[in-house]
Amino acid sequence: MPVRTLFCIALFSGFLAAQERPLSVTLQGMELRFAARVEPAGSSTGKFSGGVMPTARGVHRLISDIADKQELGYDVLLEPLVDGQTMQLTFKPLNVTPDVPMEPGYKLLPPPKFPVGPVMHVGDTVALVLLVNPFTHQKLVDYLSLYPAGADEKQARKSVQDFTVNDVQLNLDRPRVWVNGKLFEDDSQSKGGITAHALALYLAGNGAFVISLWPDPRLNLQKAGMLDGNTLTFRAGSSEYRVECASNIAPGTGIYNVYVHHDPAWARKDTHFEIGGADNAAWLIRKP
Numbered sequence: 001m002p003v004r005t006l007f008c009i010a011l012f013s014g015f016l017a018a019q020e021r022p023l024s025v026t027l028q029g030m031e032l033r034f035a036a037r038v039e040p041a042g043s044s045t046g047k048f049s050g051g052v053m054p055t056a057r058g059v060h061r062l063i064s065d066i067a068d069k070q071e072l073g074y075d076v077l078l079e080p081l082v083d084g085q086t087m088q089l090t091f092k093p094l095n096v097t098p099d100v101p102m103e104p105g106y107k108l109l110p111p112p113k114f115p116v117g118p119v120m121h122v123g124d125t126v127a128l129v130l131l132v133n134p135f136t137h138q139k140l141v142d143y144l145s146l147y148p149a150g151a152d153e154k155q156a157r158k159s160v161q162d163f164t165v166n167d168v169q170l171n172l173d174r175p176r177v178w179v180n181g182k183l184f185e186d187d188s189q190s191k192g193g194i195t196a197h198a199l200a201l202y203l204a205g206n207g208a209f210v211i212s213l214w215p216d217p218r219l220n221l222q223k224a225g226m227l228d229g230n231t232l233t234f235r236a237g238s239s240e241y242r243v244e245c246a247s248n249i250a251p252g253t254g255i256y257n258v259y260v261h262h263d264p265a266w267a268r269k270d271t272h273f274e275i276g277g278a279d280n281a282a283w284l285i286r287k288p
Helices: none
Strands: 003-007 023-027 030-039 048-054 058-065 070-080 086-093 119-121 125-132 139-148 170-173 176-179 192-196 198-203 207-212 222-228 231-236 239-244 255-263 273-278
Touching (some): 048 192, 058 139, 070 125, 231 255
Antiparallel strands (some): 023 030, 058 070, 207 255
């Protein structure tokens, strides 16, 4: 199907070049994928990063322009329709709640004028034009694509490149969590999923956990457990955590070390359980 382009009205003065790795959320058997790109890419060394965090009705979407220290975000409300193949999207200004990891010192750009949200069918892609550089005419475009949960993208549209660890995506598919052998009860568990390079997990009374397969001493990611198929186990403080998902969390059949950043002071008033993900673990870690 052709890509539908939706225009927002906003201008930015920076010059971007890098492309964000795709991220996704899963809801009721459908997967909505996000991939932000700058078009045309240009030759600048500027970079941006981003993440998604599911909410009760949709997704927080935040994109960070590292070069110019500014951020842009929006909320998208998701309403699966009765046929199981269609989803209604509604775009809203970003609701900056305490769980949205804003970078200190970054300017939050004012929200653009959002278009009327589309009805998307499985296989559809919409291009949301978020920002336009009035000098270079570059555009920051967020591509949203709808797939059946777990479907592979058409490889024919991808260029051939060397595989790196940055290409590995982790998947939390309808997770259930046990703390010290006791099921962490919450109605929001097992109703959706997320796919990203690094994962975040919030449990009321336990704080927040950022989970990666790669060590990074700068982020205080400590080797804390292992990942085997659809099961992730790790320790933080005196407690042991087990996360079980409906499908494999990492690609491949090996058993992997996992590295965890624990923020025990993280607390939320409006939720007991939450998952999130980003293309960079640093994006998920709360800044002092």
